Amino acid sequence: MLMKSKTAPAYYTSKGATFIGDSRELLEELPDGSVNLVITSPPFALQRQKEYGNLDQHEYIDWFLEFGRIVHRKLRDDGSFVVDFGGAYMKGVPARSLYNFRVLIRMVDELGFFLAEDFYWFNPSKLPSPIEWVNKRKLRVKDSINTVWWFSKTEWPKSDITKVLAPYSDRMKKLIEDPDKFYTPKVRPSGHDIGKGFAKDNGGAIPPNLLQISNSESNGQYLSGCKAVGIKGHPARFPAKLPEFFIRMLTDPGDLVVDIFGGSNTTGQVAEAEGRRWMAFEALPEYVAASSFRFLDKSVSPELMQALYDRIVAGESVSIEDFRRQAELAL
Known part of the structure; x- marks a missing residue:
C-alpha cells in the first residue's frame, strides 16, 4: 500500500x-x-436528510471542494477525477437546483481542473422523484438522469475509448458484412462525401456520453450477504457498469483507482476484477464491514x-484472502 502512515x-x-x-x-x-483515477458518487445535496449523510445545498459546494482540492494534488498529471452527481430541486418549489453545475464551474475556475467531458447517466429503473411534483401534483416528469463530470488534471488525461466500444447494431453488422448491399454512398448537406470506408469492423461502435445503465441489482453477493446477516444494504449504491466504463477507459491494469466515498465499495469490486490496484475510503464502519461481502x-x-462483519466493525484489519481460505477449510 502507498499510505505514508501506519493506518x-x-x-x-x-x-x-x-x-x-x-x-x-x-x-x-x-x-x-500517485493516483491514476478517483471515481466516486458522493452524498448528493438533497433537501431531505438521508441515512448515509448529506449536507444542505448551500453548504454542499464548499464542502465538496475541500475533497477536490486534495484530489487535484494526489492525481498523476494524466489522471482523472470522475464524479456522479444526482440532480435536486430547490426547497419547497418545483424548480431545479444548480448545485451540481456550480460544483463543475468552481472545480475548473478555482481548483484548476479541466472538464474532459460531461456524461449523463440515464437510469431507466429510477423511481419517480420528487413525489410531490411528479406523482402527486403531476407538474414534472420523472428525473432519470445523473450528471457525471469527468475532470482531468491537465488537458491530456490518459484515455482509450477502444476499451469501451459498444456492440454494433444488427444493421451495422450487416453493413460491415456487405456494404454494397446495404449502403449507397451519398453527399451530406454540408457537402461532405461519405464513402464506404466507415463500413469497417473496428471491434465495436464509439459509445456516446449518454450512458444507459439500470440500477436494479437485486440478487448479487453483496445484497445476499446483507440479507444473510440481517442488515440493510447501502441505500445509494451505483451499478457496477458505471465505474467499469471509466476504469476501463481511463486506466490500465496495475494503475491505482481510488473511491473517496466508498459506500458499498462497488468501485473496489470492479477495480479488483479489472486487475487494477484500488483503495476505498468510507466513514461508516457498518458500511465498510458489509462491503466486504463483495469479495x-x-x-x-x-x-x-x-x-467477518463483526471483526471489521470491531476494528480488526482482515485479509480477505486469509478469510476465504479459512472459509474453504470450514466447508
Missing part, C-alpha cells in the same frame, strides 16, 4: 484495501501525483459472514 485497512486483498475514516485525512496519506463467494455461510 491499517479495515480489510484488504492482494490488489486493494478499504479504510475507515475521513477521506480528506486518508487522501493526505497518499503521495502527491466472497456464495459458498460462505451466514455464520462466517457475520463473523
